[in-house]
Amino acid sequence: MSARPIATTRSATGIATGKLAVWWVVGSEIVIFGGLLMSYLMHRLGHPEWADYASHTNPWFGGINTFVLLTSSLFAVLAHHAAEKGDGKKAAAWLVGTCAGGLIFIGIKAVEWTIEISHGYTITANGFWQFYYTAAGLHALHVIGGCIIMLIIANDARKQLELHRVELIGIYWHFVDIVWIFLFPLLYIAK
């Protein structure tokens, strides 16, 4: 107890500091992704020629990836559920499952991008594809980063250590899921 920094244990705000920090990250991320998506939206609405560019994205890839992320979010909340019960091993297992979802998501994206790039739809093709790769790429980086942190937390949870962190990575992961929930109709559905 005495070895822990005060900042990680005090909660003058009514929320544990670690959790408050994650909410602050989520708040900052809303501005980052929000700015990007709003920029995309205003260009999409202002450029009628983008409708044709957008018609070349494959909604099957986007739809399957949405399913994968929603399912991984379920696993993340079940990991939290197990951690609250004090079952570190189960929480770790659900976190590994969540991470597997993230890896499947990245794998599908890799196949999708390979097909698109081979057809000439590269990041330099036009404004639409610039936004497409930037928004989906930034999101994919968040998935990869989340997976790495999740495995570190799962390793601790397995040993019954720092179980409160399971909830923290869950909050982050659900946010990444929500970003994709909006990217999906913007990039794949609105033709």
Added chain:
Amino acid sequence: MAEHEEHTGHGQSYYVRIWGILLALLVVSIVGPVVAPAIEEMAAGVGAHAVKGWMITLITAFGIAIVKAYLVAANFMHLRIEKRYITYLLITMLMLMLLFFAGVSPDVMRHEGTNWQNVAAEQEIDRALKAQEAAGAESHGAEGAEQH
């Protein structure tokens, strides 16, 4: 278990149920825009000309995205039982996003106004639309890649 349910108010089956609803909504958001033209035609057939395909796409794709995001935030992120000020913090960030859109979009979405004209955007739209028309249904879209 009891401790967790006391904290969140929910058991494991509750989360699975929310996930089921999310998947059902996902199916609607994919199918909605596909069947939108048919619904528009059917509605016109019975005299409901106000029902347009783009409205159905807007509701099923973006309206449902908002519902899905709410379900994830309220139930999986437990915002429903979180301190209220966290919700206010997140809403403030969303407002900043809308403020950005309100401030910048008139300059981006319009290509001319009083004493200004975005010549580059107009030329690009003109060029691209002509190129798409010329390329025809088979090969259009990749033309941007070829010309840049």
